[in-house]
Amino acid sequence: MPTEHIKVDALVVGGGIAGMQTALDLGDQGYQVALVERQSSIGGKMIDLSKVFPTLDCCSCITTPKMSATAHHDNINLLTYSEIESINRNGNGFTVQVTKKPRYVREDDCTGCRSCELVCPLEVSEDEHEFGRTSHRIVYVPFSTAVPQKAVVDIDNCIFCGKCIQACPSDAIDFTQQPEPVEIETRSIVLATGFETTPIDAKKEYGAGKLRNVISGMMMERLLAPTGPYGRVLRPSDGKMPASIAYVQCAGSRDQTLGVTYCSRVCCMYAIKQAMLLSGALPLAEITIYYMDIRTFGKGYEQFYQNAKAMGVEFLKGKVARITEDADQNPIVRVELIDEFGKTRVTERQHDLVVLSVGLLPGGNPQAKFGVPVGEDGFIQVPDYNVFPAVTSQPGIFVTGTALGPMDIVDSIMMAGAAASATASYLESSNGSGKEAQSQPERSVEYA
């Protein structure tokens, strides 16, 4: 197979909100950009969310147009379902080997009509976007707003019955597809490799993932999303509408025992957001948030918190020590109220559903692949965090979004602009071989 060659000014790795926005900000300035995303659609974690704080915009309304703009931008070359294999410095730039994984569907021919999906006889129940709560066919379009809207075959589970081949009106199914090598020659790289959430089974005190009615914040996002699995909020064990819901804050963050000492920065706000959405979806439900500190620091966030309080959401300060369940699988939360002077008061409360406000862990293993150093917390470390937060110690390599540490969408988008600007500065400089080093003329600071 001949290797496809792409030559660009900037390669953006990761198609979450940070990567998309960086690509757009660079593309809008006239630079040629390649965006490589390993999943079959761009959008990152954000596309899985329900509504987003602090504006309570529906998440799709913000994300999907950005996905579309990225895909259709004249200056952006989008490669989804692709893995970075290696990166080699080449003069002032880089040569990057990428493998396009076979979709077993020819991208150019597929129209996303889903005819194949309708006839496929098999279902698997691990749709990563529904968190194992619903299933998808073996050949399927990832989700209704995916970009690109192209089917992909889950080849490991396929029985090659060939029904999809017959059903496809544009003859796009191709079981002989092989991984395709792509070589990208680029002058700069922006890492937007994002985050992962704390695994639900990380903490044995919280049931190690075995309690059915203890779910993660991300699962609750799916339950609340209009595109979610049930279209309403039901608890997993028996499909009952929960009348009492509890949030356990800092579940996986600010926790020495897990080695995650930092604050994940978004979980206070997303818990409050979900509590507000739940008050709308289940007006009679009682909602309690167990917290250590409520960190609603952003623009408009404190008012958001005060609104939630006014809506009747109960905020209780205390560290949750343990979660167990009763015979009906109702979770029981044991809270220690924190006391500086050594006293502790312990109470136990039963709820119908408990949501762990899981934290953000580094994603994409950037150190191994891109040779950029990471901090003790695993996120990318930069030499001048305060003033040049997007500039890594590797010349020509930049970082943005949650790859730099936990941050919300607003801050990720700001960081995307910062990364685009830093990259543009570099591309215009002599190192990025944009221009010859200029002799420095006399300065004029005008004193009047």
Add this chain to the structure above:
Amino acid sequence: MPEENVNKQAQAGQNPKDEEPRIGVYVCNCGGNIGDVVKCDMVAQTLGKLPNVTVAHSNMFMCSDPGQKMIADDIKEKGINRVVIGACSIFLHEQTFRRTLERAGLNPYLYYHVGLREQVSWVHHGTPKEATEKSIRMMAAGIAKARNMKPLEPVRLPAHRHALVIGGGVAGLRSALDLARRGLQVTLVEKSHYLGGRMAQWERVFPTNEEARPLLKRLIDQVLAEPNITIHTGAQVAGAKGYVGNYTVTIRQQPRGVRGTFPNEQGVMDVCPIKQRCEFNYGLSTRKAIYRPYKECVPEGLVIDWEHCTKCGECVQVAPEGMINLEEEAHEFTVEVGAVVLATGFQPYEPFYGEMGWKEYPEVITLPQLHRLLDDEGPSDGKFYWNGHPVRNVALIHCVGSRQVEGVHRAQMDGEVNNYCSRVCCTASLSMASLIRQKAPDAKIYEIYEDIRAYGRWHEDYYTRASKNNVTFLRYYAEEIPEVRRADEKAENPLLVKVRDHLTWGEEIEIPVDLVVLSVGMMPNPVQDLMEIFKVTPGSDRFLLEVHPKLRPVETAVNGVVLAGTAQGPMNIQESCAAASAAAAKVSALIEQAKVELEPYVAHVDPDQCQGSGECVKVCPQEEAIELKTFSENGRTFQRAVVTPANCNGCGVCVSVCPNRALDVQGWRLDEYEAMVEAIAADIPAWEGAA
């Protein structure tokens, strides 16, 4: 001013005059935001029956790629030549859908957007039937307009590849640097006589513990090394004319009164008889009327405080000849720029008299003052002393001037309390607690807080370190403001802080202290003048307002005017720099190509109808937007109104006064309005569920 394209519509792409309108109607559910209230499929079905409507669909997310593809396919396959979309606010996705039309080969202005979310579903959620009916009516009006729409072309103008950055704090500097490196010309205007803003005043900065001034100096040096940046200190914007791409900005610069530097500057300052509060040290020390803002400030050298200088001439006597000029005058000049970055920063909250003992007791200071106090270059050379005594007990009270509650806290002049969190003060306090512990290993340190918001990368380490360092934490609720009062005369410590501590069952505790530090929050620098000049608006928190925190986080509602740093809201240095860079990226994208596009919604004169009455010229509120010009044809001379599109803001006043109905605003013509009004008032087609 070039007058492009305005009269060339007929040539633009297709000529719809000979074309029957074929309207595509799309109703978006907005993932339930609209669909949960409005029966979107009913709306589409009903509208599908109207004349000229070729297709009518509803969809979960019109703005998504599949939604947009549906429109594009209809344009290409079904010959749709007008598009009406009922969805969220036009603010959010007008650009999205315009691009869709463009990609499909249709003029992007042949699209009308109806706000079914903000104007219907969000305000009528209790009454789905009426909401559906209102949606039908509003969309029917849109369809009526669409029948009359004509293709338009944006007004294209050349733009200056030159940006004005207002404010020389860390955000302004960072924006300027990025813009210059991108190849744009930059003019940086700083009100004070030194660069760096507030950051220069901090002893050190979290989360890296770097010394603030050397860090700042490195940035300033990079800015100074850029040939494309021209800096004016002591300068402010006095006025501006123009619009995106083409602003003429008047800058007024105060004189320094001192030319450059010279050896015996200290001697010169010593002879000045005037003593003033030193604002750099937040009043913890004094300075003379001829002074240096701070030791390593840039530009270096002395400057005269004109407000307090009596022109006694003492300094002139001892300074080298010609270095000081007490008669120097302010001067004004103009710059031509394409875009403006507002980086005017913040000021620390100023407590009112008696607020937790402020000004009432000298032992009550603010966090910015504490930074100066602990600074080796500060008024007490960094020793943790107050009134000549070492400080043994200190209480830092958080959230002073932030997270205020109506009815509990005193409101600002505008009647509003500061109900926002200032975001930096928690970690800034904790970082100072660490420093105090270094300087005074035995001191008792109390942090009196509501929530500890050590949210950022490495911030939590300061919290953990403080706990390990024996800092005592007490938690209060906003409703019960801690009280600071004078202790007994014989008491060892001069002040008592009374606080109801919610870490110990709401016990009321009184702690004796030597010093109280108020962790004051942030307020925006007052920029009323700039808001008026550039027509930008503040939010309810008084900080400058962005268009949308996620879609357009650094842009203001005025095209070409962007925000950077704490002028927009509380941020730390890293966040200010990120925002400043993001602002630079936006400006680059806007003017880098040396041209801009403006909306075509401007007045348009029908030369056949115009009789040159000049009524329009009289009422037009814009400068040079419409004027009478003399034409001659076949030996006859006459006057006609002529519009300069770049200066017209499309307000339409001229349309209302024209006696000959010769004027219209493009895209909002009178015949379009009339059709819309008629459609709104007309009976709507029967729809299922109406009964």
